Amino acid sequence: MPPATPSGAHQMRFTTLDRAQRVRFRRAVTLMLMTLVLPGSAQLVSGNRRTGRIALRTWATLVVLGLGTLVASFFFHGVAFWAGTNTMVLQGLRIALMVLAVGWAYLFVDAWRLGQPLSLRRQHRLAIVGVNGFLCFSVAGALLFGAHVVGVQRDFMISMFGNGTAVGAHQGRYNVLLMGGDAGAGRWGLRPDSMTVASIDAETGKTVLISLPRNMQNFPFAEGSVMAEQFPDGFDEEGMYLNGLATWALDHAALFKGSKNPGVDATIQGVEGITGLKMNYWAMVNLEGFKDLVDAVGGVELNVRQKIPVGLPSDSFFHYIEPGKRTLNGADTLWFARARYDSDDYSRMARQKCVMGAMLQQVSPQTAVTNFQKIARASEAMVSTDIPRGEVDTFVDLALKARNQKIATLSLVPPMINTANPDIALVQQKVAAAIARAEGVKPPAQETAEAAPAEEAPPTEAPATDAPAEETPAAKPSPPAPVAPQSVTGGSVGSMAEGYAANESEDLGAVC
Incomplete structure (x- = not known):
């Protein structure tokens, strides 16, 4: 009959295994989060470093290009409008988004592999699968939807506008x-x-x-x-x-x-x-x-x-x-x-x-x-x-x-x-x-003359008087003329006879 194992030793062994499981679980989650924030960083730390370097450099390049485009668009709006209407740029962006979606999804799957899911307990393994699936499909889905929107814009530009020759402004x-x-x-x-x-x-x-x-x-x-x-x-x-x-x-x-x-x-x-x-x-x-x-x-x-x-x-x-x-x-x-x-x-x-x-x-x-x-x-x-x-x-x-x-x-x-x-x-x-x-x-002279009110006659010289200036009838201001209300005909201010305001x-x- 084998000797009985002391209960303290059994408890210590269980605690050690449990702690190791939690460490492995945290490590697996960390690898996936690293892939979300810095694609390729998980591979650089625990996997194929060449793959990690390529992914990180690609990500850094895209971030620099994106920030550069945003800054340029902020100061020069024409940059964004040009990029959003140029069919070649749109096609390149569409393909880039699709490739990025596939590549990022691969990095998430590889990060899941690096987390050694088979060494985890069942509940941790299921949790890791759920987290990885959510991150993978969310990121890839967002990128593929972006590619779809870019494709819609490109198709719209092709179907709506032609390849005709641009005509310069006439007199500005x-x-x-x-x-x-x-x-x-x-x-x-x-x-x-x-x-x-x-x-x-x-x-x-x-x-x-x-x-x-x-x-x-x-x-x-x-x-x-x-x-x-x-x-x-x-x-x-x-x-x-x-x-x-x-x-x-x-x-x-x-x-x-x-x-x-x-x-x-x-x-x-x-x-x-x-x-x-x-x-x-x-x-x-x-x-x-x-x-x-x-x-x-x-x-x-x-x-x-x-x-x-x-x-x-x-x-x-x-x-x-x-x-x-x-x-x-x-x-x-x-x-x-x-x-x-x-x-x-x-x-x-x-x-x-x-x-x-x-x-x-x-x-x-x-x-x-x-x-x-x-x-x-x-x-x-x-x-x-x-x-x-x-x-x-x-x-x-x-x-x-x-x-x-x-x-x-x-x-x-x-x-x-x-x-x-x-x-x-x-x-x-x-x-x-x-x-x-x-x-x-200033409008042309003919228009100004036509629109200008008739010139008022010069005031005649008032006869001399000892009365104060304010009591002189000519000095009293005339009451304002009543303003005729604007008519509404057919849903517009004015009428055909007098012209519609709009x-x-x-x-x-x-x-x-």
Whole structure:
């Protein structure tokens, strides 16, 4: 019979084994945490040192590049915009993130192996597997999701923007023709429902929105253009308006040799002839798809001044957007911008400007990042444009600058302009004056003279009197003239007869 083991010795042996198990468990956890903080450090301490050195050097290089990019982006925003819009950079980043995800996952698995899990107790072994699995899938999953987002951005850049040649600013400004049209078979891009020129200062981002009514007639075209050759005396085609240029051009596409978008080209030639501005680029907005973009950013807040109908009374979904500050979803925002029931075209143009201004001010970079995939999907279905990919970073930078500036507006509508027989000299004078005011330059002399109040007659000399000066009737101040309240028609301040405030303003936000 073997001698009995003293109970003290048994207890000491159990305590020693337990302490050793806890040390091994802590060591295994430490190796995984080291891999999380400094990838490769676990291998450098307990495994293949060559693998550890490669991983640590790679990690150090990535950290330096990342910090350098952040610092450069902080001082030069264009660096981040360039990196975020360059498809080659995006593809390289996407591949790098995927490789990093696989490599980091391998380091976690190797750190688990170095922790000698088979030497641990069952509960410690299960805990180590759980911790390792959580860290491995969390880090690799985050990196793979980042690669997916980068891929979405790259696909968006490829599908949205082309490889066209960049066009320099004209007289220090980029002029972009924004057109809105209905989606649907045979309609996309044919008859623009709205036309607005965004004239943007190439340095400051200061923007002037110049809207043209779709029913303008008898206007000239840019000199030397195809349309000018066909209509040397102006567009006097019977029964057709400015928004019909696209249809006319598609019916005569042979005249526009080599053009991918003859309808757009004809419209641009008309807009240039009317405004006197040279267009850099164009963008066609699918108005039905616009509501998806509004929904993607969580809606837009608008000041609804009067009940706006959604649909027609015969529609099953017909209702009114009630007055007040409202956060509207995509469908209601679209109707706010387009409704003409109980309204008119010029009120609608004013409301469309308010929507543009609100979107620019309210869609922050944070909103864009958090809703990126939704915005990208909505934008691909919403916009067609000839802005080249190489210019996107420039316009993103200008858009961020424009958010901190007042947006000026000008609409070439009655009562200022007769759309049936427009005074083109007056139109171009008004356009030049609006841009000059936006740039802080004194408007042309003609505009100043036209806008200046009539000069008051010089005061006549008062007869001599012994009365104190304050008792002289001429010295008493006249009471202030009463201020007429602004009318609201069709949901916009003003009326067609007197002009809508949002259609001509130096601060769009103040009148919306």
